[in-house]
Amino acid sequence: MEFHYSTYRIRLRHTFTIARSSHDYYDIIFVYLTKDGITGVGEAVPMNRYGEPFDRLLKLALTFDINDLDDSGSLDDWLDQLLPKADSCRSFSMALDTAAHDLWGKLHGEPLYDRLGALPEKTPLTSYTIGIDSIDVIRQKVTEAEQYPILKVKLGTDDDRAIIETIRDCTDKVVRVDANEGWDLETALEMCDWLATKNVEFVEQPLPSSDLESTARLKEQSPLKIIADENCLDSRNIPELADAFHGINIKLMKCGGVREGFKMIQMARELDLEIMLGCMIETSVAISTATHLSPLVDYADLDGHILISNDPYLGATVDGGKLTLPDGPGLGVTLRESVAEPMEEELA
Ligand code: MG
Numbered sequence: 001m002e003f004h005y006s007t008y009r010i011r012l013r014h015t016f017t018i019a020r021s022s023h024d025y026y027d028i029i030f031v032y033l034t035k036d037g038i039t040g041v042g043e044a045v046p047m048n049r050y051g052e053p054f055d056r057l058l059k060l061a062l063t064f065d066i067n068d069l070d071d072s073g074s075l076d077d078w079l080d081q082l083l084p085k086a087d088s089c090r091s092f093s094m095a096l097d098t099a100a101h102d103l104w105g106k107l108h109g110e111p112l113y114d115r116l117g118a119l120p121e122k123t124p125l126t127s128y129t130i131g132i133d134s135i136d137v138i139r140q141k142v143t144e145a146e147q148y149p150i151l152k153v154k155l156g157t158d159d160d161r162a163i164i165e166t167i168r169d170c171t172d173k174v175v176r177v178d179a180n181e182g183w184d185l186e187t188a189l190e191m192c193d194w195l196a197t198k199n200v201e202f203v204e205q206p207l208p209s210s211d212l213e214s215t216a217r218l219k220e221q222s223p224l225k226i227i228a229d230e231n232c233l234d235s236r237n238i239p240e241l242a243d244a245f246h247g248i249n250i251k252l253m254k255c256g257g258v259r260e261g262f263k264m265i266q267m268a269r270e271l272d273l274e275i276m277l278g279c280m281i282e283t284s285v286a287i288s289t290a291t292h293l294s295p296l297v298d299y300a301d302l303d304g305h306i307l308i309s310n311d312p313y314l315g316a317t318v319d320g321g322k323l324t325l326p327d328g329p330g331l332g333v334t335l336r337e338s339v340a341e342p343m344e345e346e347l348a
Pocket residue numbers: 178180204205229230249
């Protein structure tokens with residue numbers, strides 16, 4: 001098996017702002033695993049919140065070495081050898097895990113959803129994310145999002161109520177709120193009571209991940225469901241979350257890949273936690289990977305590829321909010337015809 005990688009700059013259609021950061025672009029890394037002339041692809045995006053800036057990903061890619069890898073065994077054998085080489089970097093692990101799943105599927109003529117026991121016709125609707133912005137821009141974004149039946153709205157600002165009122169001026173469609181750790185308990189209690197009157201379905205990560213105790217008190221009193229995001233990295237976090245949250249947001253970039261994500265789904269079901277599948281700002285490679293798992297969960301927030309303007313890949317599509325999986329073995333993703341290979345001029 002051979003490894004190579006390329007860097008790529010993904011550009012946002014709109015500046016993307018959440019409670020703690022703002023971006024016009026992200027530099028990302030595609031990794032490729034090749035065996036018998038067949039190549040699988042995976043994607044790592046930086047996650048500064050979790051100590052994984054782009055520089056760390058690039059350093060891992062530059063020094064990555066699989067000369068000692070025995071690729072004669074099963075996909076699990078491959079992952080057992082590959083993932084420890086990611087040096088506990090979750091997004092790089094995700095890229096390796098994805099490329100391995102894609103390559104395995106292509107070599108065996110098996111779409112990833114088949115391997116996972118997921119029915120492609122059961123993909124859920126995805127929400128469409130409205131980042132933090134001025135009231136005028138939010139109004140414009142909500143109008144642009146007309147075809148999406150569910151909005152996910154970023155809060156955690158001084159203008160939270162004005163943002164929601166503006167959206168409610170434009171539409172009565174279902175809204176999911178993500179505060180990205182931006183509230184304290186008092187604010188969260190008030191906001192959950194108020195949001196419950198605004199056709200809001202649930203609130204994601206209202207309080208800092210360090211304050212699980214307050215989140216448990218909020219869960220007792222809130223009329224809205226509370227979903228863990230920053231509190232839920234991988235399966236090791238799940239047992240401590242059941243008392244504080246109604247559900248979890250699984251992001252494959254956070255947990256390190258498909259194998260771990262699938263394990264989290266099984267654990268969450270055993271604990272009666274609801275499950276959302278979320279994403280970072282990502283291309284169709286990572287979004288399609290998550291979409292293969294999406295028939296197994298309750299809610300999808302897989303719109304990262306819609307928010308960028310230069311996605312080099314084609315894969316899972318979104319039409320009227322409905323996620324559709326591509327045909328083909330592995331991930332089923334293909335390079336766009338207009339991009340013969342990830343753009344070298346986009347090198348960071
Ligand atoms: Mg979130």
